[in-house]
Amino acid sequence: MSKHNVVIVDDHQLFAGSLEGLVNSYPNYEVAYHTLNGKELIDKLEATNRTPDLILLDINMPIMNGIETMEWLKQNRPDVKVLALSMEDDEDTIIKMLRHGAKGYLLKDIEPLVFKQALDDVMNKGFYYSDKVSNTLLGSLDGGNSDRVKLKEREIEFLKLACTEKTYKEIAGEMFLSPKTIDGYREALFEKLEVRSRIGLVLYCIKNKIYRV
Template sequence: MSKASSRLRVLLVDDHTLVLDGLQARLELEDNIDIIGTANNGLEALQKSAELTPDLILMDVSMPVLNGLEATKRFKAEQPNVKILMLSMHNDKEYILSLIQSGANGYVLKDVSSEELVQAINTVHQGGTYFSAGASASLFSPTEVNQQTEELTKREVSVLTEVAMGLSNKEIAQALDISVRTVETHRQNIKNKLDIHTSAGLVKYAIEHQLID
């Protein structure tokens, strides 16, 4: 595989030109990242993504025409293979949860270092989820740990960890050398034991219990 073909194709989306210029200048210093385009709102991002086929979209939340939340919903419906990393100044818990439930693969506050932003981009591109420290502190308060937790089996912990990293049932089955049907059974057992029935809830539990960073 050539160097060019292995590079990560990123589309930047923000309604502030100065922010886009700064992000592009910094990220293009990375050997594995190509900025293939920019957009100023969610609608323009959808249109450009369909044309340019990025691997990952780094997108602001508060934008005119179509905001990041609504754009994420449409991306997951229309272009489900693209990874979406949100970049925002908002650290409100419900705000972040809404984005996760809409299909965002990560959430990074705009006060992070450029090094952490690069780490977040690479983590999401590789199939994981990423929350910056500020977002995690807002979203995953230790006082909100589910008190009804039952002990999970070692296999269920393994499955839960892979789920929280964003892997599909098929990918989990391949990673753990079990059948897809077995993965589905484990997922249902996990949800029943923890009384958690959303992907965002499972990610939250996994982070609170240090199954993933």
């Protein structure tokens, strides 16, 4: 069986080395190379003309960070699957990565078993999300939407705005609703879609083509 080709982009060499060892310990994955930042990755991609199956992309890096790198990948290598790596659960930054096409994110203190599940989910299902989410979110991308949650027009409008960089207060203003009403929309959708954060809402929208990256 051929192995999935993985590239690691991270300026912390000790962490990247440990991650490479972990990836290579899985029978169906193999690290092709490791770069220290986005610019090194782009140089390598352009020199080899070979696109990896999966890129593990750090967010905070010098010279060219994860968001800038994701923007380039979206324009130049839109088919490559990317998992964002983060030291902190910074919602705004992670949402930016998802809006630019990342298929999910991993905190760097993730358990090895969960890490392996994340790799498999991205390769087999198209997305990975660490929260407890519904089968709708993590279901096969080509599995149809027969089990998709029924959403009202105003809920869809709210979800589309939640995928932008607007604050909840700004969303309230745009929808001509009070912040308290927007809080109600958010909490109701958290329950309806079985997610616990704005990141979960964004991934649901991307998965179900409510918001297109």
